[in-house]
Amino acid sequence: MLRIEGLSVSYGAVEALKDVSLEVPPGRVTAVIGANGAGKSTLMRTLAGLEKPKSGRVLFNEEDITGGKPEDIVRKGIALVPEGRSTIPDLTVEENLKLGGMWRTHAQRGTSLTRVYSLFPVLGERRHLGADTLSGGERQQLAIGRALMTGPQALLLDEPSLGLAPLIVTQILELVSQMAKDSGLAVLLVEQNAATALRVAKTGIVLNLGQIVKSGPAHDIAQDEELRHAYLGY
């Protein structure tokens, strides 16, 4: 569904991604793991259109979307939940959600909203409160909910575990993996926290200094002790 071919991205002289190729199939979670500074966020931001690649291509349903604007890419069906709490504290919970997918029909948005509230009941309870009143885990749910409101075929999650308690992380990730299975969503999950990510993912990809050093079934990567020592630090 989402295919990346030979992608390279630089910030000035810093080469953040070098010739990265990978595929994100529908209906399951693909995890990209790697240490801090490996280039994971750069990969996600480039897919979403926030950074322009130096070379390489991004294909979505066989359509070349390389270098597209974020607001166009999200309309095609790729939604990014960026790193950090990507909610807007000045808006209410429901306004944060309604921000996603404004171009869609009223009916589509209504359906999505109902679905988000059923996935994350706490958001429904707090719909009229300011987003700044939410806890960290609730905000992450809100951020994912906002992305789901755009009706995506591919969901990009950049370190959703950041700063959250392990139990909440597990809950959220299981939910996402369930969603992928149920609705054929393609999920690209980026994590520094490799163990958790590999538990829910089908495929694992290890990124180091902007290059893919290993990819394969998540189970195998989780077992590979050498890899863990060399790149994941545990």
Next chain:
Amino acid sequence: MIDFIDYLLGGVSSGAIIALMALALVLVWRSTRVVNFAQIGQAMFTTYVALTIRELTGSWFLALIVAMAAGLVLGVLVHFLVIRPVKRLDTSGAIIATFGVLIALEALAAMVWGGDPEAFPPPIENAGYELFGRIWPFSPYDLLVLVSVVILVLALSVVFTRTNVGLAMRASAFNPEVARLSGVRVNRMLVLGWAIAGLVGAVAGVLVAPLSTLSPTSFDIFLVFAFTAAVIGGLDSLVGAVAFGIGTGLVIALVSGYSDSSNAPLVALALLILNLLFKPEGVFSHHKARAV
């Protein structure tokens, strides 16, 4: 005591107009992080347009509508021709550019309409109401100003809080990246912010003209008042701009009443300095963005 009430009443309509002008500054600031010092020049220019329309047709209302349209167009033009190209450079460049626009607009107005002050008579009676055997410093025209401002502010608040476009504009102001990732065409929202600001400023200009005179530079002082109000309100806050716009107008009216109207700019300056010294982030702002 009756003086106090008189002075306050006398400040209501100018406070309401300052609120509009401050609102225009805030709208632009929220959309592009630029204080549009040319805003008052745009308002002055569209008020001259209104004067011309009024002289041609005799209709104040038509003049107001045309001025609003002109303000909208002018706001969009300034945004496209000046701010968008310059914004990527430095902030001081953007500030200087808005002053360049101000200078050019004031000169252009003087070239087209002449530099001498023109009378812009109120469309209705501007003598105070008589009630309880005395004349109050609040006239039918003051009432018209107040009603116009209230209608405009209410309309804006409905747009901002109840519509998708308003939500998109607010989101674009608070976090453009998240807005774009949500599918909002943020650039269009910026243009819209400039357009609405231009419109609001145009209304302020037409309303204020009968209270002062109309000359290319006669509104300059309102820029200082409006900037003061907007900054005290937090520069980000629409509510703050309105509240402190009216507040600034009232304080100025009181001080002018008890001393002399030539003190008004000094009062505004003092308010601004006090605010910047003691509450630099503004009263309604969410951000602590002002320090070096």
Next chain:
Amino acid sequence: MDSILQRFSGARLGVNAATALVIWGLLTWLNQVIDPLMSYYLATTAMYATAMFGMTILLGLSGQVSLGNGALMAIGGYIFAVTSMNWQTVPLLGTPWNAVWSMVFAGVGGVVFGAAIGGIAARLRGPYLAGLTLGIAVGVPAIANRFPGLLGGENGLMLQVPYPEGGYASQDVGSEEETEESSEIGVGDEPVYEELPDEFADQGEQSGVDDMLTEDDFLSEDDMLTEDDFLSEDDMLTEDDFLSDEDFSTDEGFDTELVEEDLLTDDDFLSEEDFTTDEGFEASVDAGAETQNGGDAGGGNEFVGGTDPAAELDPAGLDSEFVIEQWQASVAIAVACVVGFVALNLVRGRQGRVWEAVRDDPIAAAVSGISPAGSKISAFVVSSLFAALAGAVFAQILSYVGPGAFTLGLSLSLLVGVVLGGRNSFIGAIIGAVILVWLPEFVLGLSADRGWQDQITNNAPNFIYGLLVVLVVLVAPGGIVGGIQGLVGRFRSDSRTG
């Protein structure tokens, strides 16, 4: 290392002094050979340049957009006017007052206000600073309205050029309406001129205009602020050798060209004592009575002396012609050169690097031990000092101070000039000053050819300024100087590579 640095900075001082001196010499010579109208342009240009050197430091080096410099010019101008009209002796020192002291006090006022504004400004970022200084530009000149007695209110104060010795006098601008207004408010019921010594007032009233405005009063070196006074003032300027008496009066040198020299010397300057004693005053009046009436009403600004008392005092006296514009220009040029010299030394020295460091990266500068706030304040103080001195010069050029002279438009002009010329160099400031003075004349010429309406002619320059400012910000942020440097740089690298 230290000694090398010291020697280097000594050499730099010498180079800067030589630069300033050469420019001063050239301009002074120019001032002698051009007609009075050109001298007036020269004076105005030098005045703008003086203020804009400060803008270069504030905007170019320190990166702060300020519109307050017009207000600081007002402060300098008003201090100059008020002190020279009201003070006969220097407080504490007791020495006779003269216009140099007025300049010094104007400068001190600029420093004080600059420090105050800078103290607030240092805490502010771009648009807040611009807005605050906008308020200052609009608000400060309005202060004059609060003190109609002292500051002349809306009408301002006329500086009468034939002033009683030691300073300028106020012309009677206190119209009846004005006086009423002031008594209403209870400040300064009496017009300023009445505070002058009684003898003067009496004499003046009795003798009438003819006797009061004598040519002698206007033109003679006795009454005038002298060039020497300005330039040899040690406490104001560090390099007294730059403009010392010796430089002036040696036979070699400028002697033959420098007309002021024989007109305006220290010796000829009447002291305060002369003035306050009956003798001195009468002598002065007598001298005035002997000469013909200057008649400023219809005769324009050029006065040709009939008798020349200076000839007795100064055997080298060559020329008896005194042109007020020439004198104004010589004051403006001298101040501009001294300010330019000080500015060059600051910018090319440590302080310049400090300002740039803070502008480019305040955090890095703070880490390396520079106080960003201190740096910004010092830039404000220096630019305010320059602005105040320029304001004092402006007051002399106009012979007037008033809210109408120090408008927001003046502040905007300074911004326009420095942005167009090039905000990063003093050459840019000078080019900007020339543009400010030249463009309106150029447009006037065009309009005469094509018969434009007045309202077009008068406002076209500002329209052009506004458009040019936007254009410069968009395509050449370095202004004319930056643009030329860019072209030269590209040409050089082109010829090197290809």
